[in-house]
Amino acid sequence: MDTSAKIWNAVVTLFGSKTTSKLMFYRRNLHSQRKGDLNMKEFLMKIKSCCDNLASCGEVISEHEHVTTIFNSLPPEYEFVISIVTASQVPYTVQGVLSMLLDTETQQQVVSCEISSSANLVSHQSSESDNSNDSMPIYRPSNTTRGRG
Template identity: 45%
Template sequence: MKDFMIKVKGYYDSLASCGKVISEHAHVTAILNGFSLKYESVITVIIASQLPSSVQTITIMFFNVEARMQSTVVEIPSSAIMITHQQIASVVDNNSIPTYRPTLSSSRG
């Protein structure tokens, strides 16, 4: 993301040095159009906002989202996702609604 933002800023600066000043709105639009669907929720929030967004504001937003995406990788212990064939068969045979049953563990996550 950082490389992309630097590239767009470079284009913006090059155009400005040639006398072609790009509006803040056009700069923001160019940035938003360059992101993948991975950031669609952030783009939607920015577009839906009643207030115009600055390049600085959306840059901070995207860096924060990217940092959050990288830090939310969660490791799930294998014991928490184990299901035996017997448990599955009893749910299927009884046509019951499965319920959440946490594993009892002495460690906290």
């Protein structure tokens, strides 16, 4: 009986330390995430994966810590979303924050496309005027005007 107790204690000690090291590894991994060049969906899936790994070791991450971790990992262009959530009287759920962030990224992509289209138009127009030898703009009357004949 004494031998089986020693074996059991050795097994608990061995696997207990692995669980502690796993918890520390997963927690560190969770708090070291950064959005970087990932799109929002990939970034949020990485955070969720870290939370799921911690939960598999018996350490469930609260909604508050989950949201805080996401916010601490975002670049400055998401500051206004963080301000909205933190100023709210009603606490946001993780799902609510995820929806806001995905919507914000979509909105930023639309604006970025519009800006790039505008820049392309301006660039195209200026390259046409650069082709002329004169530094003065060229006046080109429209073909729809009629003169007296």
